[in-house]
């Protein structure tokens with residue numbers, strides 16, 4: 202049962218009313234439940250941020266580590282226990298600013314991790330500073346006159362870095378999100394799922410986007426299913442869907458093959 206995957210002793214949670222991160226946590230739990238995985242088979246590794254608090258609330262093996270280093274810790278866990286499913290929930294700041302280097306190299310190696318990037322376009326936990334996902338011209342506490350940086354496109358970044366599963370969805374599209382998360386967790390290789398998530402407290406307030414419901418409606422109206430007729434007619438809308446789903450050599454498996462070859466070479470005394 203879904204409730205069994207939650208550490209109720211840590212509730213009430215710290216998320217603001219209307220925050221999208223709880224919806225992502227619920228989608229992730231439902232995806233794991235749908236896959237029929239046991240609690241003991243899952244490791245959740247997070248960094249620091251509002252999104253990263255998920256590691257405290259979930260009743261799997263969990264590690265709540267340091268900002269920007271979730272993928273680095275997760276790499277160690279996966280290499281030590283390749284039999285476990287390792288899921289890494291991150292904020293856009295955590296994954297793409299301080300943690301960007303870890304993310305692209307894990308993607309390049311195709312290590313079997315599921316990176317869930319909750320893109321609220323801002324640093325929520327520390328008070329609304331702009332992030333690598335804040336669009337040009339939008340505001341944050343550190344960009345009161347408008348941000349002059351350009352934002353990343355997470356899907357293009359993950360594709361370019363070599364991730365073998367890449368998807369984008371939003372907290373409005375709950376069924377789709379659950380489906381994509383289940384596919385990502387099941388996929389053997391590095392998976393990136395961008396979930397556009399609302400932070401009404403900072404991003405919404407600074408940019409006058411209205412209530413959490415208004416922000417959700419923007420996800421509904423501002424995005425479109427990849428490959429649909431509407432996507433062709435309205436290229437200005439952000440596409441949702443699965444952009445990459447490929448089988449490629451996976452890093453922890455290749456590493457264990459290499460170790461076995463080394464052992465055989467050593468035993469036979471070959472040079």
Ligand SMILES: Cc1ncc(C[n+]2csc(CCOP(=O)(O)OP(=O)(O)O)c2C)c(N)n1
Nearest residue numbers: 249250251252268292293294295324325326
């Ligand atoms: C090494 C380090 N640098 C900076 C911080 C401060 N810090 C904590 S969370 C955070 C950003 C949070 O934003 P994001 O990762 O996008 O997650 P959100 O809170 O929006 O979910 C920062 C800068 C920290 N804890 N450790």
Ligand code: SF4
Nearest residue numbers: 216217220251325400
């Ligand atoms: S500050 Fe933003 S990201 Fe953090 S809990 Fe509140 S709404 Fe969510």
